[in-house]
Amino acid sequence: MKQLINYCLIVATMFFVACSSDDGHGDFQITEGTFGDILTPNDGQSYTLNPFENQTNTAITITWESADYGVPTQISYIVEAAQSGTDFEEPVVIGTTSSNVLSLDIATFNGYAVGAGLLPFTEGSLDIRVKSTIGNQSDMPLYSNAISVSVTPFTTALPKLAVPGNHQGWDPPTAPLLASSAFGETDYEGYVWLDGGYKFLAPDAAGAFQWGNTDWGDDGTSTGILVADDETDCTATAGYYFVQANTGELTYATTAVSWGIIGEATPTGWDSDTDMVYNSSTRTLEIDIDLEPGPFKFRANNAWSIELGSFNDDGFLQAGGDLTFDGTAGNYHVVLDLSNPREYTYSLTQN
Structure with a gap:
C-alpha cells in the first residue's frame, strides 16, 4: 500500500511539472506543431462562376487535415486566398471555422475572387491555404500547404463606355458613361451633356478608362457611323443629350433632351x-x-x-x-x- 501511494505521488509530481508554465499559471507550453494538407479541392481544379445560376448554390468546398499542437486544445482555422504569384502578400480571408471544412456559395466565392484581384469573365489563378491558431497563441500560426485553382469570376455591373470630349476636358477617368443592356450586349446608352467634339472609349482589362484603349469616333461623314481607325471626332452643339452607341453595329445617335x-x-x-x-x-x-x-x-x-x-x-x-x-x-x-x-x-x- 505504501508503495502504491509513493507511485501515485511520483506520477502526480511529473504531471504537475509537465503542465506548469514558467509563470506558475499551469498552462500547457506549446512550442511547435504540425499541419497537414488541403484535401479538397484538387490542385489545378477549375471553377467557372455563373451569374445566372442560383447564387446560394455551393461553389467550392475546402477540406483539410487537422493541425496538431501536441496537446488537446481548441483550434481555429482561417482560410486565406490570394492571386497566384503574390506569395500571399495581401491575402483575402474567405472564412474562419473550428471544423475541417469550409463551403462557399457562388456569390460569396465570386466576391472573394474579384476582391483578390481576378478579372471578371477572365480565367485567373487563385492560391488557397489554411492557417491554424489556438487561443492566445495566435502569434504562432501553422500553415497548410497551398493549392492553386483556376477561377473565372463575373460582375453584375453592366458593361460601360466612357464619353470623353470637349465637354469635360478630354479626360477619360472623369468622363460620363454609357451602359449596355446586359452582359455581352453592345447597345450602350446614357444621358450626357455635350459641347463640341467627343469620342467613345472602351475600358481596359482592369475596367479603367484611359487613352490607349480602343476608342471610336465618326467615320468623317457625320451620318452616325462609328469607326475605330482613322476616325474623326463626333460633334454636338452645347446641350443635354440622350446618347446611343452600338460598338457591334458601329452606329451612334444623339437626341437633345429637355x-x-x-x-x-x-x-x-x-x-x-x-x-x-x-x-x-x-x-x-x-x-x-x-x-x-x-x-x-x-x-x-x-x-x-x-x-x-x-x-x-x-x-x-x-x-x-x-x-x-x-x-x-x-x-x-x-x-x-x-x-x-x-x-x-x-x-x-x-x-
Missing part, C-alpha cells in the same frame, strides 16, 4: 410639363415645385417618346406607368439623376 415633370401632383396637372434645369456640377436635373398628393412622371421634350414613370426590379426608373407622390402638400426640391446609365433615380426633399 426634361420636365408632369402629372396631377404638379401645378399644371397633365396639361403641361414644368421644366427642370440641368446642374452641371452634379450632372442632375433639378426643380423647386409645389406638389400635392397624386400621380406624376418625368418626360423629355414635352412628348411621350422618352419618359420615366415606374421602377424596374432593381428599383431604378423605367418607362411606363405613373409615379405617386403621397407626402404632405408643399414646396419640394426635386432631383432627377440620369448620370448613372440605366440606373436612373429621383428624390423629393421638402423645402
